[in-house]
Amino acid sequence: MRETPLSSCERAFLLQAITDKKRVDGRQTYDYRNIKITFGTEYGCCIVELGKTRVLGQVSCELVAPKMNRPTEGILFFNLELSSMASPAFETGRPSELLVKLNRLLERCLRNSKCIDTESLCVQAGEKVWQIRVDLHLLNHEGNIMDAASIAAVAALCHFRRPDVSVQGEEVTVYSPEERDPVPLSMHHMPICVSFAFFQQGTFLLVDPSEREERVMDGLLVIAMNKHREICTIQSSGGIMLLKEQVLRCSKVAGVKVAEITELIQKALENDRKIRKEGGKFGFAESLPDQKITALKIEKNVVDTSNVKDKAEKIISESQPPSDVVTKPVVRAVGTAQIGEGIENTWGELEEEEDEEEEDEDDDDADIVSTSIESDKVTEKPAKKTSADIVISDSEEEDVVILQPEPQAKASSSQAPEEDQDKSPVRKTPHSKKKKKRSSH
């Protein structure tokens, strides 16, 4: 299946937002999405989540004959798979250009920078060496595969332990983990990729582009660096013209980001090590307890919920009731209407105003409103009730957005129609909840 093309409205909106120094997901220009690293029960297995982009990394090893021209060096092999599970745009069969590009970047980032001591992987010169294979699977594609993949590869390699071996004369003995503790790979440094997306012929720059941003970007610059601020790979792609100053600025930003990410990986590794040592429970089953593999979950935000009720009431009392007057549509001549990009979309605005009017009317008999919610929202409710604190925090945020007249206009006018639909159930549920609460007072 081919990717659904981005509509020009959506494209224009995304670009406009970027020109206004805003991002659709509320991040700042140089912000990464949340990075989460979880390790499996086995050594060398990890899942890295970068926002909703997910990559599974698995390292394995076997004894093979070395390459002819390098008899004393172990072999490193990297393979990134883009399964059609991650995005319908990825098709199985012949490797796509994107796949080749990503694979080569990974290779260059990890092999050419010599982050692993390949000579320590030699068992018998010219006879037997370890081949380390890093398999990366993209589980979900939400943009910036490269960064997620490089983090996953590095984390998996750091986590990996190979079986111990001993050589006596011609005889090579491989010990099972029960006989001798497996040994970690010797890593010199951890190269991590940082992607920069360029827009409007290089005028605007974003770190960690999401899938939507990737679709409208002009070009991409990937810089791989380690925490010693050594650049391991640079690769520009796409049809942009860069200037030297831009590259230098990007490398500075990359240095900061890489330091943060490296620390995160080390912390995750340390955590895992500690739990294993203490004999606690580890592995995906433990680290992803309330999370089904198939479902993407709502992020848990820690929000101060101490006096939400007061706050909400304060906001409500301060806010003015929505005006009955609807902003007039522009009518150029009698019987005409303008369709297209010319006028801001006011559909969302209208909808919301109606919503609130409704709310005002039904203020005293809120129970009716809550029962009149569409069926799909009702089905959602039980799941939400189990974690009540999250809902409250959500409702607070949503209230702020909806009840203040100014941001509301922006938010609603900027949403693409389909996105609006997605959000509306979530937005309405808190309303009803809040009303319930008020009525119970």
Add this chain to the structure above:
Amino acid sequence: MAGLELLSDQGYRVDGRKSGELRKIQARMGVFAQADGSAYMEQGNTKALAVVYGPHEIRGSRAKTLHDRAVVNCQYSMATFSTGERKRRPHGDRTSTEMTMHLKQTFEAAILTQLYPRCQIDIYVQILQADGGNYCTCVNAATLAVIDAGIPMRDYVCASSAGFIEDTPLADLSYVEEASGGPQLALALLPKSDQIALLEMNSRLHEDHLDRVIDAASKACKDVYAVLDQVVRDHLQEVTALIGDRGSA
């Protein structure tokens, strides 16, 4: 350093060049009659042939057609006899696919593709002898071929590699210098506007040195530009002289 001194105390490199010096460049345009544009390029011992067909109607699947600009189709291949060990596959492995992509990217940025909507421009490059800086030689050869084909470009695209050894940036690396495992950077530059069409780096280089290495590479690119421009002017003079002779006869 395993016994090989890449930069002597006097500041000379293995092949006797100074740090910022290029290898000898020789080039010819219009080497084939059949193609719309062609060029042959030598940078030291690295030799490349480039051929351009187009702009012409899209061949193969029509799905590739772009309604607002031309499709640039590239193919990079290395002759089986180009390297020390005989190559099994002239093209199609990971490295050459990558190189193909880089060439495509470089020329998509440089050619004024919006002038030829629904068209295709084919650029085929072959390395005849590989002695370091393959990408750079290919870009330079392809630039000449595109000019020979009369396809308008924003500017010449000039490419050069640069390395960094013993605190000194080196321009235009040879095979020996590349194989030493030091940092290497490839830069494709539009010399008049100082815009970078492609930047690629491998191995490890400290961030603080990046500035100097890019500078060395862009200076080398400008030197290449001077040579390419001369080649184009000479070629043009030659061609006009031939036409002039025919006209007078």
